[in-house]
Amino acid sequence: MKSLKEYCLILFFTFSIFGCKDSNVEKKEEIKPQKENSNLNFDKVLKINDYVVGISEAGYLFTTSYDNGVYYEPKRGNDLGNLVTFLIPKDFLFFQKHSKYIKDDEYEPLEEYINKLSIEEYKKAFDIYVFLVDKKYLVPTPGYDSPYDYTKKYQTDLYQFKDNSWQKIESFNVDNEKMGNKENLWRREFIEKKSKELQTAFFNSISKLKIDDSWYRDYGVPLDAYEPNYSYVYYIKVAKDSSYIVERPLKDLLVPYQNGDTLFLYHKQCLLYDSKYLNNEKIPEVKIVKVKDKYYVTSEVFDLKNSISTKPEKYGFPVHESK
Numbered sequence: 001m002k003s004l005k006e007y008c009l010i011l012f013f014t015f016s017i018f019g020c021k022d023s024n025v026e027k028k029e030e031i032k033p034q035k036e037n038s039n040l041n042f043d044k045v046l047k048i049n050d051y052v053v054g055i056s057e058a059g060y061l062f063t064t065s066y067d068n069g070v071y072y073e074p075k076r077g078n079d080l081g082n083l084v085t086f087l088i089p090k091d092f093l094f095f096q097k098h099s100k101y102i103k104d105d106e107y108e109p110l111e112e113y114i115n116k117l118s119i120e121e122y123k124k125a126f127d128i129y130v131f132l133v134d135k136k137y138l139v140p141t142p143g144y145d146s147p148y149d150y151t152k153k154y155q156t157d158l159y160q161f162k163d164n165s166w167q168k169i170e171s172f173n174v175d176n177e178k179m180g181n182k183e184n185l186w187r188r189e190f191i192e193k194k195s196k197e198l199q200t201a202f203f204n205s206i207s208k209l210k211i212d213d214s215w216y217r218d219y220g221v222p223l224d225a226y227e228p229n230y231s232y233v234y235y236i237k238v239a240k241d242s243s244y245i246v247e248r249p250l251k252d253l254l255v256p257y258q259n260g261d262t263l264f265l266y267h268k269q270c271l272l273y274d275s276k277y278l279n280n281e282k283i284p285e286v287k288i289v290k291v292k293d294k295y296y297v298t299s300e301v302f303d304l305k306n307s308i309s310t311k312p313e314k315y316g317f318p319v320h321e322s323k
Contacts, residue, residue, distance in 0.1 A: 042085075042130050042159060042166055043119050045070060045078050050115045051087060053107045058195035060095050062087040062114055062126070071147055072135050081135040082148060084187075087114075087126035088194055092202035094125070096284075127194065128161040131187055150174070156183055158190065203255055206266065211258040216240060219288060220320045221297050223307045233320070234302060236265070236286060245286075245302075254286065263288040287316070295319040 049070050051062040064070055069084030091097070101110035122128060137154035141147060158170040170190070172183045215238055223232035235246040236254075243254040243265060254265040265286035285301040296316035298304065304317055 040080060040132075040159070040166060042080075042083075042128075042161070045080060045083065045130075046085060046119050046122060046128070047115075048077055050111065051085075052111055054086070056192050056195040058192065058199040059092065061089065061191070061195060062111075069131075072138055073147075079135070081133050081138060083130050083132045086129045086191055087122060088129070088191070088198065089126055090198070091125070092198050123161055127198075129191070129194070130159045130166075132157050132159060156187075203266070206257045207255055209257060211256050211263065214290070215256065215258065215263050215288070219295060219297055221304065221308070221317045222320050223304075224309050232307075234297070234299070234304065234307070236288075236297070238263070238265070254284075257284075261290045263290070288319075289315040291315055 049064045051064060054061050054063040064083075064085045069082065070078055072078055072081050089095070095102070095110075098110060098113070101107075101113050103109070117125070133150060133154055133156050137151045138148040139151055141149045153173075153175045156172045156174070157168050158172075159166050160169050161167075172186050174180050174183050217238060219236040219238070221234040223234055233247070237244060237246055238256060243256050245254070254267060257264045257266060264284040265288070266284045285299055287298045289296045289298075296313060296318055298312070298316035305312065308317060
C-alpha cells in the first residue's frame with residue numbers, strides 16, 4: 001500500500017534527479033515550440049504500462065511510471081522509443097467525483113479503476129501528453145537496470161492528443177549533461193503549467209457565478225473546549241468581497257459555489273501543504289446546507305467529527321446563531 005508521501009515523490013522520480021540548479025532556467029534554442037500533426041500513433045502504447053497517481057503543485061494526475069515510463073520494447077508493442085505518458089483530468093473535480101475509490105490516502109482502487117478504462121475513455125476524460133525519445137537515439141545497455149541509454153546528442157519530442165489526432169507541440173535538444181538536466185526541468189515545468197491552467201480555469205468559471213444574498217453571513221460551529229473558560233469555534237465568514245476560515249492563521253481564500261440549498265466553499269489557493277494545492281480529492285473544504293432557516297456545516301479537511309463530541313445531524317453540524 002502506498003502512502004500520500006510516497007505519491008508526492010512520484011513526479012520527482014518520473015522526471016529523474018534534477019540536482020542543484022537554478023529554477024529560472026532561460027529558455028533558449030533547446031526548446032522548439034511547434035505544432036504539427038504526427039504520423040506516429042500512440043494509441044498502441046497507452047495501455048502497455050499501468051498508470052499510477054502523480055502529484056503536481058496544482059493537483060493530481062496520472063503517469064505511466066515512478067521513473068522512466070515505458071521503455072522501448074517492440075515485443076511488448078512499443079516500437080517507438082522511450083516514453084512517459086501523463087493523463088491530466090479535463091475536469092478539475094475528477095478526484096473528488098471519484099473519491100469513493102480513495103480510502104485513507106490509499107489510491108490503489110482508483111488506479112485499478114483508471115487502468116481498466118479504454119483508450120477512448122482516456123481521450124474523453126483526460127488531456128494526454130507523451131514525452132518521447134525516439135528509438136534512433138537509444139543505445140542498448142545489456143546487464144544494466146535500464147536496457148537503453150541515450151546517444152550523446154538526442155531530442156525529446158512532446159506530443160499531445162488533440163482534435164482527434166496526435167500532434168507534436170514541442171521538442172527539446174540535448175547535447176551534454178547540463179542540457180539533460182534542463183530537459184528534465186522542461187518536462188516538469190510543462191506538466192505543472194498544464195495542471196495550473198486547469199486549476200485556474202476552474203476557479204475563474206465558478207468565481208463568475210452568483211450566490212443568493214442569504215448565504216452572506218458568518219457561520220460558527222462550537223468545538224469541544226479543552227481549557228476551562230475558553231470556547232473554540234470553527235468560524236467561517238462568507239462575504240461579497242471574500243470568504244475564508246477566520247481562525248486560520250494564513251489567509252486561505254475560499255470560493256463559494258451554490259447548488260440549490262447547498263453552498264460549497266473551494267480553495268482558490270491552499271496554503272496548508274507547503275503552499276501547494278494538494279488533496280484536491282477532498283475539496284470543497286466546506287459544505288453548508290440550508291434547511292428552512294437553519295444552516296448545517298460539514299468539512300472533509302477539518303475533522304469536525306473528532307473535534308465535537310456530539311454526533312452530527314442529518315445535514316451536518318448545526319451553525320451556532322450569533323447575536
